Amino acid sequence: MRLDDPRLALGFGLSGAACLVIPLLAGMLTGHAAGGATVGLGAWLVAARANADPAGVRTPYLLGAVVSVGVGTSLGVLLAGHSWVMVVVASVLAGVGGLIRPVGVTPALTLLLTASNALPLDPVPHTALQLLGGLLSSVLLTLPWPWRRTRPLVTTLSEAADRLADLVEAAADPDLAPEEWDRLRRRAVGALNEVRTARTRRRWQRSAAADEVATALRRVFHEIVALRGLMATLHRRAPEACGAIGLRDLVDSIARALRAYLAQCPPAGQERIVDFAGRVDALREEAGGGERTMVVLVLLRQIAHASGRVREALDGSGDAARLLCSRGLTLPPLPPLPGTEAASGVGFDDPRVRHALRVVLGTAFASLVIVLYRPAFPHWLVIAVLVTIQPTYGETRAKVWARVGGSTVGGVVSAVILHMAPGHWPLLVLIGVSAALAFGLASTHHAYWATFMTMCVLLLLDFQVPQTAGVAESRVVLTILGGLIAIACTRLLWPRGETVRLADRTARLLTSHAAAARALAQLSRGKTTAARAEERISKAGVDAEMLSGSLRYVAQEPGGAAHGDLERAVDAAQRVRDDLLTLTSVLRDEPGRCGPVAEVLDAVGERLEAAGEAVEGGEPFDVTGEVDRRLADDAAWLGELAERHLADLDDDRGATRTKVRRSLLQTAAVDQALRSLHDHALGLARAATTAFGRT
Structure with missing residues (x-):
């Protein structure tokens, strides 16, 4: 991480910290430290929803989060001591949050924090103060700060x-x-x-x-x-x-x-x-x-x-x-009316529904564990499962490792601080610093957020009701266990539906065509044979046939639908192989005389590999300019050859003229084939990634 990292939002970090420090300071000065901490907890729950869009978050969105805090707090007060009912309600709230993204984890998270911790105040004042904290964040974070003037x-x-x-x-x-x-x-x-x-x-506004x-x-x-x-x-x-x-x-x-x-x-x-x-x-x-x-x-x-x-x-x-x-506002399409044909597409096969069911079952399983075994500070287990389960296995695994590592570091530091039992004023400073770092570094990497958020929450709870180092130790252990449950849910519950199978075969198609481009790069360097390059191209064709067969099979299944983007990807892959075969025929006899051809082919291979990783890992795909830069180098090389040939003609150097002329003609032919390969490979990458929403 560098200080000029464009994902840093230090202004947001300071504003988020102010949302917590202001009520804590007000509580200290008025002699109501517990009340100030309650307001701060509500402010933190709402401010955390702005992590995805610090500069673009709007007041109505945060007010919706305030409503979620109110719902979760009220349910937590009502269900405290009713473990089995809490299991059902928390699981349902988690599923709704997984299905409807604007709802998110806030209601279930607030329910667990409220029901599992001793309230520092009576239920009604506690709920009111948490709502007040949420309103404070809604106002403070949406003011026209300089860091929001993008x-x-x-x-x-x-x-x-x-x-x-x-x-x-x-x-x-x-x-x-x-x-x-x-x-x-x-x-x-x-x-x-x-x-x-x-x-x-602004990745959130892609x-x-x-x-x-x-x-x-x-x-x-x-x-x-x-x-x-x-x-x-x-x-x-x-x-x-x-x-x-x-x-x-x-x-x-x-x-x-x-x-x-x-x-x-x-x-x-x-x-x-x-x-x-x-x-x-x-x-x-x-x-x-x-x-x-x-x-x-x-x-x-x-x-x-x-x-x-x-x-x-x-x-x-x-x-x-x-x-x-x-200048107009582009509105999202309205949802289809019940009973229409479009509405029938939303069902168990919908990835959103499956993700919501994973969240429900994972949360329910973690809740059953804490009801049956009653570990100390049990809510950390359910919260860990709730916030780490992601729509895909790759995303979940990455988030689990970041959260486990961050929570471990933050928990160890918090345990040391709690063991020292500092007073309210030192805690106020530590909470402010950890909150500023948590919010400011959240968009850089989830591990930073997990580290400083763990410190902030544990110290904030200690500010409400004095805690021991045991709460930090339980946080670390239960976060690790919750991460394992989250990985198990995404790995065992519907891990290989047709969409995932198509994603695997599409990723294999992209990587095999990337390997063919790299083999041709080695041919241009004289480090392999044309037969080897043609073998790679043939293998890429086999992978294209496998994907094409899968598309035919899926379309014939009940409820199956055509995949237009993947069909276009198969067509683009055929054109890529045609371009590679054309280049093979040109480079077969005289490799090594075409300037930066190998670098262009390597760049094409890297682009296709990146697209394959995006499809397989569920990550966004960005088109870089490396291929265009290498093609510019190739054009410059062609210009140099032309200049050398013109110089030979002017000086009447017949000995070198034929050799340069041959290289010039070969480079001109290769340049056109490379341009065609660039266009078709880009079309393949875009069609494949668009099919799985990775653009």
């Missing part, structure tokens, strides 16, 4: 487009100093990094439109870098062609298109980029058949391809840009 993402994207426009104008300037080009490039990179930071900071626009701008950046190298070669070796073909017209049109891309929201219209490919075709018809002319045409054709990809990126993301700029 710039609109569309503004950040628009500035990035402007920086790219400046960069593309500089790309065609032959007199531009290298230092100035580096400065403009750093500005563009900084703007794109700011976009990535904004999207990372927008497909914003992701598509950001990906398009990143691709445009790499194409501009490639254009810079190609245009520089053209200016040095064939300056007469620059004016004849209208290179400045092309650059100006790209710059205008970028500046108009998000300048008006919604965009008034798309600026047209010059049809440079048409100009190259016209020049080819007029030109003679000399070898020098052909090399110049190769350079111009590569510039046309790069500008065409810029146009495709901007045009392809135009709808996303208009949606992102829309």
Whole structure:
């Protein structure tokens, strides 16, 4: 973790700590420390709901959490001493929270904390003060603090487009100093990094439109870098062609298109980029058949391809840009009416329903354990199960390890503090510090939240009613046991439904195609044979057939449905294999002469592997710009070969001319195949991850 980690929310940490410290301080000054701690506990329960969206959380959402606290507290007061009834009610509340995300774990968590701990006040004042604490958090966290004044993402994207426009104008300037080009490039990179930071900071507000626009701008950046190298070669070796073909017209049109891309929201219209490919075709018809002319045409054709990809990126993301700029409010679709065909799709096979049932059964099992065996401080066991069960096994396992590790560290530190039995004033300081760290670091990693949240809650309970070190020891032991129960629930209860089976086969499809791309990278390095690469491609085809067969089987089952995204993924996988076979035929005879081809293929393999891990592990999939960067390197390499060949022609070096010419032609052929592979592999990754909601 670094201090410049974009996920840090130190402002939120200080505000969250204030929600606890203010009532504690007020209770100390008025002589009602227990009442202040009760208000602080209610404030903590509501403030914890803002962890997922510190900058964007709204008052109505937190007021809903206040209602949940009131419901949980009231039920906890009524069910205290009625263990079997509490088992049923806590399990039902947990299931409702698992099925309806806005409800969450707050009602069940509040019920367990209230029913399992001695109340420091009478029931009615206790409930009222906890509600007061929740209202305090609802108001305090939604005030217009500086850390909540986030710039609109569309503004950040628009500035990035402007920086790219400046960069593309500089790309065609032959007199531009290298230092100035580096400065403009750093500005563009900084703007794109700011976009990535904004999207990372708002992962809870993941927008497909914003992701598509950001990906398009990143691709445009790499194409501009490639254009810079190609245009520089053209200016040095064939300056007469620059004016004849209208290179400045092309650059100006790209710059205008970028500046108009998000300048008006919604965009008034798309600026047209010059049809440079048409100009190259016209020049080819007029030109003679000399070898020098052909090399110049190769350079111009590569510039046309790069500008065409810029146009495709901007045009392809135009709808996303208009949606992102829309001034209206995009409402979610209304739920289908009972009895309609769409409503019949919600049933036991729905992953949300299965997750809710896992939560119900896991909570019920943990509740039965504490009723039958009556461990000390039993509520920690149920709470551990309640907050660690996630929709998938991978997510649950990751959260369990983070929570167990964090709770162990926080519990040990708390045990030492409780053993020392500090007074209220030292406790006030320690609670404030631990709360600030818990809320501030929650979005960085769950382990940090578990560590400092454990300290905060244990010390807050001690502030209400003096505790011993035993409460911290029980917290650690029961959290470990609760984590094991959570893992068992997600591993044993419906772990391999059809959706999971499809996810496994889709992940295998992605990883096998990634392995084929890596095998081809080794072929380009001369470290393996074409037969080995073709074997990998054939194996990838087998995995595609397995997924295709599964799709046919699922569609024929009762209640089965077509999986359009996965069908598109199978089609894209076929095109990826076709591209790989094309590259194999080109690289078979003369590997090792195509510049950074291996790096491009490795980057494609890494992208497909990342998509496979996202599908298998239930994690979001982000499209990185590594493949585009490697393709820009490949275009630059082609420009270098063209320049060397033109130099050989000018100097009449026949000995090296044939060798360079062969490398140039091979690289030009490989470049087109790599571009096609990039598009199809990206389509495969997106279709596969979209099918499982990983984008």
